[in-house]
Amino acid sequence: MQKIYPVLDEAEMIVLASPIYYHGLSGQLQCAVNRIYAQGYPKKLKKAMLLLSSGDHGVYDGAIFTYRNSFLEYLHLEDMGIFTAAGEENKSDELLARIREAGAALTDPDDHNVPRLVIRSGNVTVKAKMNDSFAARDFMNRLPITVTGEDSGVDYCCELEDGAIDETELQDGWKNGDINTYGGWLAILYGGEEQSASYRQMIIAHLDEEDNRLIQTLPKEAVFDLSLEEPFKKQ
Ligand SMILES: Cc1cc2nc3c(=O)[nH]c(=O)nc-3n(C[C@H](O)[C@H](O)[C@H](O)COP(=O)(O)O)c2cc1C
Structure with a gap:
């Protein structure tokens, strides 16, 4: 067992x-x-x-x-x-x-082909589905990465050097559970969707509801080990 x-x-x-x-x-x-x-x-x-x-x-x-x-x-x-x-x-x-x-x-066979970003912190492990934006594909090539984040009340904000992005894929606001890499930050945006419209974001991945809830159980300061789910590494 x-x-x-x-x-x-x-x-x-x-x-x-x-x-x-x-x-x-x-x-x-x-x-x-x-x-x-x-x-x-x-x-x-x-x-x-x-x-x-x-x-x-x-x-x-x-x-x-x-x-x-x-x-x-x-x-x-x-x-x-x-x-x-x-x-x-x-x-x-x-x-x-x-x-x-x-x-x-x-x-769902399509769901199977979606790469997942594995986020580990302490004894919490969650997986975010990555989208197929240019930034997400660039980010995958930078993994594994370790970042340190602080809970701002709506997200875990971690300093991260900007990678390559396609400006046309920037969007206003986010959905709870989105992950942004833009403006020198990697942000795990677990909340604050309603007040997010005025923020420019480069969303690269999304956490489902349960994983988004787990993220919120972490302490105010947390270290995140980010990697790509195993099957995608081998391709
Ligand atoms: C300890 C034991 C109890 C079993 N009890 C029943 C039973 O109550 N009814 C039944 O139809 N088959 C029973 N079987 C047969 C098994 O369900 C059957 O062996 C199993 O489905 C695997 O099929 P196989 O033996 O062709 O591989 C029993 C088999 C064993 C070893």
Whole structure:
């Protein structure tokens, strides 16, 4: 579980897969599921799917009850489907193809190709989706960078030498969760959207609501290690 917890903290979806053992989930999976409950709600988990295989037909009620009434309900997850394979069905190519398709639909393939800026400070790690502005692409090439920031009440303001930008991509104001690199600053703009219209910004990335909330748990002064998410480094 010590290996699973950190993955669960980052995960947005989970697929439970189990053989039916005596009308229920396998003991091994049930233990892991119980430990997930004990840990409280995983932070970003939103969707779940269930795959079950068995010797006989009509043996799924116990496992499905556990999935629907404890797992989904307790963790507030959206059900993305339940698939079962009894006896010979376990060898069905057609069923396998349907499950593959459902698995692929769990993720948005376009979203997969978006580079993410990993921001680490103390024991907080968040990931901001980078946009495809000229400045964002230039910034990626400058990573990894460490900056020190101070909480101004609406953002963490960190001194950072300006990189290359395309002036036409400058914008007025920001959305809460935006990240700006302009004017000698890197700013993690967690708040203040309503009063932001008069500030010129070069937005390069955006934090989702949960990550934006986590940023606000940091102390007044914080050191940020900025890097690019692993898969993009290799390209
Ligand atoms: C300890 C144990 C209990 C099982 N209990 C059931 C059961 O209650 N109902 C059932 O249909 N299959 C049962 N099975 C069969 C498994 O679900 C089946 O072996 C599993 O889905 C994997 O399929 P495979 O053996 O073809 O790999 C049990 C298997 C084991 C080892």
